[in-house]
Amino acid sequence: MKKTAFYIGLLVLCLLSLRFGVRQAEAACNWSVTGSTINATTCGVDGQATEAYDYSVGTDDATNGLTLNIPNGVTVTLNTGAVGVPTTLDVGAITITGTGSLVASASYVQIQSGYKCYVTDVDGDGYSPTANTCYTTAAAGRIRKFSSGYHAGTDCGDGAGAAAANPGQTVAQATTFTNTATGLSGDWNCNGVETKTYPTATYTCTACTNGSGYASFINSSNGFQTSVPACGVAGTYYTVSNATCRDPAVANCSTSVTTSSVTQTCI
Numbered sequence: 001m002k003k004t005a006f007y008i009g010l011l012v013l014c015l016l017s018l019r020f021g022v023r024q025a026e027a028a029c030n031w032s033v034t035g036s037t038i039n040a041t042t043c044g045v046d047g048q049a050t051e052a053y054d055y056s057v058g059t060d061d062a063t064n065g066l067t068l069n070i071p072n073g074v075t076v077t078l079n080t081g082a083v084g085v086p087t088t089l090d091v092g093a094i095t096i097t098g099t100g101s102l103v104a105s106a107s108y109v110q111i112q113s114g115y116k117c118y119v120t121d122v123d124g125d126g127y128s129p130t131a132n133t134c135y136t137t138a139a140a141g142r143i144r145k146f147s148s149g150y151h152a153g154t155d156c157g158d159g160a161g162a163a164a165a166n167p168g169q170t171v172a173q174a175t176t177f178t179n180t181a182t183g184l185s186g187d188w189n190c191n192g193v194e195t196k197t198y199p200t201a202t203y204t205c206t207a208c209t210n211g212s213g214y215a216s217f218i219n220s221s222n223g224f225q226t227s228v229p230a231c232g233v234a235g236t237y238y239t240v241s242n243a244t245c246r247d248p249a250v251a252n253c254s255t256s257v258t259t260s261s262v263t264q265t266c267i
């Protein structure tokens with residue numbers, strides 16, 4: 001009986017490991033790096049994908065100083081790649097503790113240890129559009145990944161006039177740029193949404209009856225009239241100077257506003 005129970009237990013363990021094995025394959029690792037050591041979590045590098053981790057104390061020191069530590073009980077899997085597109089893990093060094101494990105699938109996987117990783121950053125804002133495409137040498141328009149000037153996050157505009165377009169942007173901009181991924185030319189913080197500072201037209205001049213019973217007109221809140229400009233485009237902005245319903249012989253809407261040219265800013 002004891003022997004039977006043992007085999008049943010072994011079968012359950014096998015089934016559980018298969019189940020976890022499938023889950024590992026579903027999620028990329030994409031560990032965030034804040035220093036020279038990553039403590040790995042259980043995950044899988046997607047098949048045919050590259051995940052590159054590098055660490056430079058300064059802007060560009062001599063070695064890849066990143067150590068990937070796979071702790072006790074953690075499994076990192078490199079899923080199967082393809083001819084010419086191997087599944088790749090780039091790190092400086094690897095340490096494995098206790099029951100931690102690094103599983104390389106049967107075909108087309110590679111672990112590159114010690115390579116430095118330079119990534120494209122044409123506009124020099126510290127963000128790269130292709131953070132897992134490594135070059136092993138420095139060049140103009142590249143930045144050392146995870147160096148002191150590098151920022152995590154995908155650059156959605158990397159070229160002339162687009163240095164302000166990146167995931168770290170917090171200020172709405174009055175110009176536009178070319179976002180080749182989404183076409184949203186005002187999405188300066190790269191979150192996939194173009195947020196206008198003035199999303200709706202709010203100025204209107206509407207009919208009213210003043211305190212003496214005369215039909216007149218009244219201004220509502222500040223804003224553009226009828227339509228709002230697109231990102232980076234200027235429009236006439238109405239600022240209400242008097243919002244009371246006055247005698248039309250004394251004042252009307254046009255004499256109770258000031259106008260100015262305001263450019264639509266976006267983020």
Ligand SMILES: [Ca+2]
Nearest residue numbers: 121127155158
């Ligand atoms: Ca950039």
Ligand SMILES: [Ca+2]
Nearest residue numbers: 187191193267
């Ligand atoms: Ca946005």
